[in-house]
Amino acid sequence: MNKPYDYYEHPLLSSFSELLSLNYKKNPDKIAFTYKIDKEVINKSYKDFYKDVTYLTNYLTNxxxxxxxxxxxENSYNYIVLFFSIIISNNIAVLIDKDLDEESIKKLLKQSDTKVLYYSKNHCDLxxxxxKYKSYEIDNVLDIPKLNKKETKKKCKESVLFFTSGTTGANKCVMLSxxxxxSDIYGACSIFKPNGDVFACLPFHHAFGLxxxxxxxxxxxxxxxxNNSLKTILTDLxxxxxxxxxxxxxFIETFYKQIWKNAKKNKKTHLLKSMIKTSKMLLKIGIDxxxxxxxxxxxxxxxxxEYIICGGAYLDPKYIIFxxxxxxxxxxxYGITECSPVVAVNRNHYYRDGSVGQIVKGAEIKIKENEIxxxxKMVMLGFYKDKKATDEVLKDGYFHTGDFGYIDKDGFLxxxxxxxxxxxxxxxENISPEVIEEELSHDExxxxxxxxxxxxxxxxxxxxxxEYLGNKSYFDDLIYKYNSKVPKNHQIALVTLRNNEFPKNNNxxxxxxxxxxxxxxxGNN
Known part of the structure; x- marks a missing residue:
């Protein structure tokens, strides 16, 4: 198809309580969540989830x-129950990466003014x-007395605190209501619709993952x-x-490498290439x-x-095509925590390679001096207790993403x-290094x-x-060919090779x- 079509229609909800009730009433016996404990597969219906959240909400309210x-x-069913319950009980969920070191966790707990802590016993570092806190094991979160709901005071504006994990190393505490x-659920679900069961493997302390x-x-x-472990992804799939x-x-890059590695191991590389070529030819005449x-x-x-939704960083279009x-x-x-997080996504039947898709319903995008x-309503309340940082990015009602981009004539970002x-x-001369990096990344x-x-x-x-580690002459030749095609100011003066990956954040x-x-x-960069 790959042509424009109407938004998917659905209601705009006003609260997590409404989101919970809507699904309970719609299809109470349908399985909401599936997960493994050891080798046993556990199923929880929308009715089970509704009851668990209600019990825990009543407890937290009291x-x-x-x-x-x-x-x-780590990711778990109890994590999701607790998240819903914290918000519905008029409290604020503070989501922290379990893999951070002790000092970093202490810093984030202090930064967010956390008083209560639910933790996994799998992390002895804690x-x-x-x-130093009112602390409870998350495994026991449902082992609570069944209480009636207590009337609560007026709720804080913020419901969740996410910590950004950008490339500067500095964490900001993002307040989302x-x-x-x-609003972002409404906007993104108007653009993309899953067509069946969903696999969740990204960490829940990230806005994209949760x-x-x-x-x-x-x-x-x-x-x-x-899924609660990268080690079990293939088994869980x-x-x-x-x-x-x-x-x-x-993940995409790993899947891609594994497919070709298996083909090579089984001496089927040529066959796979031939099948891809045949498949493309058949598609041109309507045979899939x-x-x-x-x-x-x-x-x-x-x-x-059928669908793999990808975000969080640049993805080479060659993977999409493959x-x-x-x-x-x-x-x-394309998403950013400060926008709850989805701003744009390619649609089920309307997409453009190299783009990050169509703008979600309800979002207004402006390009000013190349910045997006x-x-x-999906734009954050601000950074917790950091007015200066908030004022730097929220101006005239717009959130300044810090990302450069453009929108084409068909509305693709x-x-x-x-x-x-x-x-x-x-x-x-202003040069975006990402443009050069993208060009050179196309080389195998x-x-x-x-x-x-x-x-x-x-x-x-x-x-x-x-297979190219240490092959300096290959990369010298690659840079020579690149330099011959671009203006002098965009030419690379020197290329060096490294034997290990670049340092990365947890995303x-x-x-x-x-x-x-x-x-x-x-201090010298």
Whole structure:
């Protein structure tokens, strides 16, 4: 199809309580969540979930009001029950990455004024921390007395505190309200609709992992499989047989490498290439045999996979084209925690390679001096206790994303770089390193790349794919060919190779500032 069509229609909800009740009334016996404990598969219906949230909400209402309650845990059913209950009981959920070190966790707890803490017993690093708070194991969150709901005082504006994990290393505490989140659910669900069961594998302390891969499918009354470990993803995919999954680019790249690795191992590389070519030819005349031709690949995803929604960082369009050729649609999107988080996403039947999709319903986008500005009810309340930082990004009703981009004539948004990464040469020339990185990343030998400036010259550092490690002459030739096609100010003066990946944050984004510290020391980047 790949042509414009109407928004998907559905109601705009006003509260999490309404979201909970809506699905309970719509289809109480349908399975809402599936997960594993050891090797046993557990199913929880929308009725089960409604009861669990109601009991815990009543308990929290009797115990706390407008309290900041932190969750530090791996993905779990109890995590979602607790999240809903904190919000419905007029408290504030503070979501913290379980993999942070002790000092970082202590800092975030203090920054957010947290008083109550639910934690996973699987993380012994927390032992010294939990003694300083009202602390409870999340595994026992449903082992509570059944209480009647108590009337609560007026609710705080914010409902959730997310910590950004950008590429600067500095964490900001983003305040989102129920209205923010529900507006974004409404807007994003008007653009994209899952067509069956959903696989949730991204960490819930990220807005993308929780709001996009849990709350939005929940709104659509789908069944959601909760994966709690990267080690069990392939096993869990085969058990859950999802239609849709939500990932960051690292997952796509890993899946891609594994497919070709398996083909090489089984001496079927030529056959796979031939089948892809045949599949594309058949599609041109309206014959779609992709699911049959690539059955073994589909089976590794459970056999029913149709959509993979990808966001969080740049994704090379070559992956989108490859997976489409074997019958799996990767729909790239763009989001930012401060916008709850989805701003744009490619649609089920209307997409454009290289873009991050159509603007979600309810969001107003403006491009000012190449920067993407966002206005709408999904835009955050602000940064917690940081008016200065808030005022820097919220101006005239618009959130200044810090991302450069443009919108084409058909309304597709394209990202071209980050404002803070902009290189300004002595002649006044402004260069987005991401544009050069994208161009060079198309080469099969490049795994990761950073383009940076030193002494008014553009330099590149590359982490090669395994079979090209140490092959300096190949990359010298690559840069020579690139330089011959571009203006002098965009040419790379020197390329260096590295033997290990670039430093990344927990969302697998490359930390440019850490890289520059590696090269030149702290304070010299």
């Amino acid at each position: 115990e706390y009001n407008n309290e900041r309650i932190a969750i530090i845990s 032992e010294r921390i939990i003694k 129920e209205e923010n989140i529900l 709001i996009t891969s849990i709350l939005k499918p929940f709104f659509y009354n789908e069944t959601i499989f909760i 085969k058990i859950s047989k999802p239609n849709t999954m939500f990932v960051v680019p690292t 045999l992709r699911k049959q031709l690539f059955k073994s690949i589909h089976n590794s995803f459970g056999g029913n996979i 997976f489409r050729s074997i019958g799996i649609n990767i729909l790239n999107g 500005l966002v206005k709408g 394209f990202i071209t770089g980050r404002k803070k990464n902009l290189i300004i040469l002595s002649n006044g 030998a490049v795994s990761e790349i950073i383009v940076y400036e030193n002494n008014n010259k553009l330099l590149a550092e590359i982490y090669p794919r395994e 697998k984004k490359i930390l440019r500032n850490k890289f520059m510290e590696e090269k030149y020391g702290k």
